[in-house]
Amino acid sequence: MAMHRIRVKVNGAAHESEVESRLLLVHYLREMLRLTGTHIGCDTTHCGACTVLLDGRPVKSCTVLAVQADGRDVMTVEGLEKDGKLDPIQEGFFQEHGLQCGYCTPGMMMTSHALLQRNPNPSEGEIRQAISGNLCRCTGYVNIVKSVQHAAAAARSRS
Amino acid sequence: MIPASFDYHQPKTLSEAIGLLSRLGEGAKVLSGGQSLLPLLKLRLGSAGHLVDIGRVPGLEDIREEGGFLKIGGRARESDLEHSDVVRKKYPILADTAAVIADPLVRNMATVGGNLAHGDPANDHPATMLALGATVVATGSKGERTIPIDQFFTGLFETALAHDEILTEIRIPVPPPKSGGAYVKLERKVGDFATAGAAAQLTLGAGGEVVRAGIGLTNAGMTPVRAAAAEKFLQGKKLDEATVRQAARLAADAADPSPDRRGSVEYKREMARVLTARALKRAASRAQGA
Ligand SMILES: Cc1cc2nc3c(=O)[nH]c(=O)nc-3n(C[C@H](O)[C@H](O)[C@H](O)COP(=O)(O)OP(=O)(O)OC[C@H]3O[C@@H](n4cnc5c(N)ncnc54)[C@H](O)[C@@H]3O)c2cc1C
Ligand code: FES
Ligand code: FES
Numbered sequence: 458m459a460m461h462r463i464r465v466k467v468n469g470a471a472h473e474s475e476v477e478s479r480l481l482l483v484h485y486l487r488e489m490l491r492l493t494g495t496h497i498g499c500d501t502t503h504c505g506a507c508t509v510l511l512d513g514r515p516v517k518s519c520t521v522l523a524v525q526a527d528g529r530d531v532m533t534v535e536g537l538e539k540d541g542k543l544d545p546i547q548e549g550f551f552q553e554h555g556l557q558c559g560y561c562t563p564g565m566m567m568t569s570h571a572l573l574q575r576n577p578n579p580s581e582g583e584i585r586q587a588i589s590g591n592l593c594r595c596t597g598y599v600n601i602v603k604s605v606q607h608a609a610a611a612a613r614s615r616s
Numbered sequence: 617m618i619p620a621s622f623d624y625h626q627p628k629t630l631s632e633a634i635g636l637l638s639r640l641g642e643g644a645k646v647l648s649g650g651q652s653l654l655p656l657l658k659l660r661l662g663s664a665g666h667l668v669d670i671g672r673v674p675g676l677e678d679i680r681e682e683g684g685f686l687k688i689g690g691r692a693r694e695s696d697l698e699h700s701d702v703v704r705k706k707y708p709i710l711a712d713t714a715a716v717i718a719d720p721l722v723r724n725m726a727t728v729g730g731n732l733a734h735g736d737p738a739n740d741h742p743a744t745m746l747a748l749g750a751t752v753v754a755t756g757s758k759g760e761r762t763i764p765i766d767q768f769f770t771g772l773f774e775t776a777l778a779h780d781e782i783l784t785e786i787r788i789p790v791p792p793p794k795s796g797g798a799y800v801k802l803e804r805k806v807g808d809f810a811t812a813g814a815a816a817q818l819t820l821g822a823g824g825e826v827v828r829a830g831i832g833l834t835n836a837g838m839t840p841v842r843a844a845a846a847e848k849f850l851q852g853k854k855l856d857e858a859t860v861r862q863a864a865r866l867a868a869d870a871a872d873p874s875p876d877r878r879g880s881v882e883y884k885r886e887m888a889r890v891l892t893a894r895a896l897k898r899a900a901s902r903a904q905g906a
Contacts (some may be wrong), residue, residue: 459623478624478667479657500617502655503807505721514695514724520654521725524624525647525671568721589806590719 463527467492468536476523483507485523486533494534494563498592505591508564509533515568517590534563537570545608545615546570555604557595564591569605578609619657623666630673630755630782637780638757640666646782647671648691649725651718652734670782676729679703681790688786690753694723694731707788708902709797709817713744716799719807729783732768735775735839738809742769742840744799746832747815750788756781769839792827795819796902800895801834802887804878810834811878812887814867816895818855820903826850831863831895833888836871843867843892855900864893 459478464471467490474489486492486509498506500519507519510532537544546566549555556562565588572579572587579587584605585598593601624647625640627633637644643665647653656662670676676691679700686707688697697703698714717723717731717740731741732752745765752763754777763776770776777783791797797817801810813834819827829850831843846866853859868889875881 459621461624478622479619481618481658484618500658502651502722505719508721511724515721516724517721520651520658520722522624522647522650522654524626525650525669527626528672587720590721 461524461527463524465523465526465529465531467531468533474523478522478524480523481519482509482511482521482523482526482531483518485526486518486531492533492535496560496563498560503592504561505564505568505588506561508567508591510567510571513571513574515571532567534566537566544570545611546573546605548611549604549606549608550601553600553604553607555596555601561591561593561595565593565601569601569608572605573609573612577612579605581606617658617660619654620660620663622657622664625666625668626672627668627670628672628674630675630784633668633670633673633782634755634757634780636666636668637782640668642779644668644779646733648730648733649693649727651722651726652730652736676784681706684790685787686790688728688788690729690782690784690786691727692729694718694726694728695720697728698723706791707748707797709744709747709799709815709899710788712797712799713740713815716740716801716803722807728786732786733775733777733783735769735771735773737769737772737837737840738835739840740799740801740810740813740834743813743815743832743834744797745786745788746840746842747797747799747817747830748788749817749830750786752776752783753785753787754778754781755784760784762787766842772838791817792819794821794903794905796899796904797830798895798898798902800891800898802891808878812836812871812873812884812891814888814891814895816892816899818850818896818899818903820900824854824904825852826855829863831867831892833867833871833892836873836884836888838872841870841872843870845870846892855896860893860896863896864889867892 496506498504647667801813873884
């Protein structure tokens with residue numbers, strides 16, 4: 458079995474692990490680091506439930522090898538909350554009822570969080586375009602868009 | 617789903633990567649963004665003894681104009697292309713294409729080079745690169761060579777790249793004034809491959825006549841298709857309604873699609889016609905600066 462030593466920063470904390478070449482990033486996060494907030498939906502690069510930020514960009518962690526993340530920065534849904542305070546995007550999903558079953562939610566929030574970092578004031582079209590790789594079977598997306606808008610407004614009024 | 621075992625290599629330089637590929641032989645594959653390769657390995661539709669990850673090789677990510685060419689580094693990502701200022705301003709056909717490939721998350725990993733190197737006629741960039749008359753730069757143990765895009769796609773999932781060659785750059789001639797291009801794709805949903813897609817790049821003369829036309833089709837055969845008869849027909853003509861209609865018909869004649877869940881042969885050929893007409897009109901209006 459081909460093993461590799463990787464160093465990955467996850468939610469700000471440095472990790473050093475021995476992993477198999479074929480280990481997927483999502484399995485590394487969920488099973489080795491026990492960060493189970495990142496979900497596995499389709500496992501075929503379609504649904505976005507597994508979305509995490511890799512060096513700040515949202516990617517589908519079911520289609521990234523853990524070894525590809527070696528030396529890089531990963532952020533998962535567990536990294537959103539800071540010092541007991543919800544991130545504006547979490548607050549937005551909470552206030553605007555942006556979830557029903559919650560399966561897509563971690564991925565949706567990671568993608569939206571990255572969008573707001575890049576574009577603090579997105580239009581509805583830009584939000585819909587940004588989350589077009591994240592599927593939700595419950596909400597019909599309307600409240601998800603509202604949640605992102607809520608977060609954008611909150612972040613604006615804070616700064 | 618978990619891929620079968622393979623060994624993984626993380627070269628830090630181009631020559632180290634090429635050295636690994638030559639030493640490891642046919643069982644080794646280049647890993648770039650992994651957005652085509654990893655799904656194949658996970659579904660076990662493909663296998664590899666070794667993956668040579670070029671993700672750490674420096675100097676392959678740039679997108680810039682230089683020496684009469686737009687140069688796209690072999691590992692430039694689709695999302696970089698989509699957001700590049702020079703691309704949005706001067707190569708709208710490329711921005712059109714990047715924006716309809718897969719979804720925004722896949723585009724953060726997927727590379728333009730990988731999109732060509734995969735040799736999949738369902739991928740969108742091949743048609744665009746045919747329309748633009750691109751050249752592919754390949755670097756291997758025998759050094760660097762350039763491959764005209766018309767000689768690059770040799771079969772289904774097959775390209776002119778030798779197994780120890782890395783696609784290091786894509787070169788696109790800087791378009792002369794009064795040029796414009798567009799890519800139009802019909803897809804069932806975001807993230808789906810094209811039911812049909814058409815790329816058109818035009819250069820117009822002083823009187824509005826076509827000086828150069830490049831037309832490429834997506835998912836219209838075993839390899840990406842150049843609509844050569846349509847290109848030839850357009851030479852020297854003004855793009856009135858009848859001319860566009862006839863060129864689109866000729867392009868559709870060049871399409872040899874396979875039936876699948878996206879549609880029948882007849883439907884796909886008809887869509888190739890409609891999309892070619894739309895791409896030509898959009899390209900023409902961009903060439904006129906409208
Ligand atoms: C859900 C989903 C939807 C998609 N939809 C579309 C779509 O609509 N349109 C579309 O065009 N594509 C689509 N794709 C494919 C995606 O865009 C391509 O996978 C991607 O562009 C390939 O680039 P990569 O860097 O990920 O290549 P990889 O997956 O890393 O490699 C693909 C192949 O090319 C070879 N290769 C890669 N880079 C090089 C190089 N520099 N030199 C030599 N060989 C190389 C590899 O060895 C491998 O054989 C989709 C993918 C997914 C997962
Ligand atoms: S689980 Fe990764 S995209 Fe669905
Ligand atoms: S809330 Fe159920 S899938 Fe989105």
